[in-house]
Amino acid sequence: MAELEFRNLRKAFPGGTVAVENLNLVVADGEFLVLVGPSGSGKTTVLRMAAGLERATAGDVLIGGEVVNDVAPPDRDIAMVFQTYALYPHMTVYDNMAFGLKLHGVKKNDIRPRVLSAAEMLELGDLLKRKPSQLSGGQRQRVAMGRAIVREPAAYLMDEPLSNLDAKLRVEMRTYLAELHQRLRTSTLYVTHDQTEAMTMGDRVAVMKDGRLQQVDTPRVLYDRPANAFVAGFIGSPAMNLLRGRLTGSGGAASVSLGESVLPLPRTLLARRPSLAGYVGRELVVGIRPEDIEDAELVPSANGASLPVQVKLAEALGAEVIAHFPLGAGDDAGPLVTARLSPRSHARSGKPLQVAIDLERLYFFDPESQEAIV
Amino acid sequence: MVAHSEAVPRRRRRSHRAVARRFDSAGPFTYVFLILVVMVSLFPLYWSLVVASHDNAAVYAYPPKLLPGPNLFHNIHRLFNSGIVSVDFAKALVNSAIVSSVVTVTVVFFSALAGFAFAKLDFRGRKLLFVLVLATLLVPVQLGLIPLYIEMIHFGWLNSLKAVIAPNLVTAFGVFLMRQYIAGGVPNELIAAARVDGCNSWRVFWHVILPAVRPMAAVLGLLTFMNTWNDFLWPLIVLNARNPTVQVAVADIATVAYTPDYSLILTGCFISILPLLVVFLLLGRQIVGGIMQGAVKG
């Protein structure tokens, strides 16, 4: 078990693509850190540098406090789950999982129980004699996972290890991984595209974009206090609505106009975000989480204004109704806003609706720098 | 009405079959052509069997003999009896087997090793070295004969099998073939996974590359074994009749007597071909597709 650290890490590929730029990140000893970001943001590259498969253009990788830039992958004592599985096609499932143990000098008598128990947990017990070509995509992915978890290394690197599993299996594997981590407390750097995985599994979540780390913090903080508009839009599902608006006001009162709608801002909010005062009379980006919009009928004491909107599309998902509508009226009503309404809402596609916005929970971002206004 | 509606699908089905036939099943012309090709290729082999199973006079007989005769075992007996033939034919067979097997194994092994390095390892001068290796393909073999011969004299290897084996331990062609196959056929991620699992480069080669190149190794092995087994010029130069390979031995039988004994020569030829057939059968099975299937996603 060890801490994994990146210091001023940079990776430029020949040809000029800068995949990672000045990354400073610590996966504390025993921590489960989730790395998220859009496709091509450099997540896999970070993992590959941690594993020693890719040489950093600049900066250091540290494992257990020691710089390992010149340590070859086999000597780094890490295990990795590859995004593409990378199974040995000529070996059986059992041998795929046992191979790393053999090479690390684990005794034959110890290999068997370790492989069997991992296979059991991953529901691979019946497939041990098969070759990878005889497995489904999800089964292969579980073998790739099994190959890593039997190792009990200093750190785990996992590149979207559950992406190819069906919903039910994914939930099971998530629980299993969480339990495993509770038990072993092995530092883990875990890449995922899945919001739920990011929010539920990570002690902390790191958000990357274009090779740059945007923010790293607990899931709660990331959700409540995103550092910039990108993180705000990336964390949470459905994504936060980001709208251009103008702040107006005088004295102690202020309101924000979004197209034709004007939302008065509560004083408590203004008190919490003193920098907002500097934006009076200027444009800014307003963020509204879909879950902070509700059918006004269901919010008797709306502390926010109630707005009339024309619902374009309402998707009843059972536990919730996802509604899309422009905030304004008329043909040029502005961009669509997504709202996550209670299932009791009467929102129907093509019908008018009164919505209440929880104005206490509005987010504001600088239109140029995209940084959060606090 | 009913009859009509039944007839339509049937006709449609038949026309489907007609289309399929045109594109992927062989017509009579294909068969005739292929049979002709097989007959033309097999005829020399068959003819050597015919001559080998008669006495020497049969070669000159008119009309020519077209069916095998009764003398095959008699001729084989003469061939292996060094009281009658000037060379030790059994020894020649063993020599050829040794030379060809050793060369085949080393060519496949070293070609795969070098191919792996050129395809997947990062080192300075990789491209230049590969071009140099390829450039040796441009130099005709004949040009190297004299320098090589002088080298063998210096090593004191003349008349020893070492002189036949050593210059053939690895071939540029083999390296090229293997490099191309490994570059395209073995996913980088698979090698990365092996490294993370604890493999150094050597173990990556042993545990990942070698199993992966099996089909290409069989192809290269076949070609190499055949070439080495059939090689005549170089063994003729560095070996003598007391320690020959099969080809040298057959040539010796052909030249030693004033009138060549064709039935004996062709018996030698016929026998020298049989080991090749065995090797073909053994290695041919290894040439299979889809060896990397299941390794990586998509």
Ligand SMILES: Nc1ncnc2c1ncn2[C@@H]1O[C@H](COP(=O)(O)OP(=O)(O)OP(=O)(O)O)[C@@H](O)[C@H]1O
């Ligand atoms: N070997 C390479 N040579 C050149 N560019 C590369 C190489 N590998 C990755 N890149 C580039 O580096 C950037 C980051 O790639 P990376 O694979 O790390 O993204 P990712 O965040 O893992 O994306 P995804 O979610 O799609 O897996 C991309 O722009 C990619 O095109």
Ligand SMILES: [Mg+2]
């Ligand atoms: Mg990736």
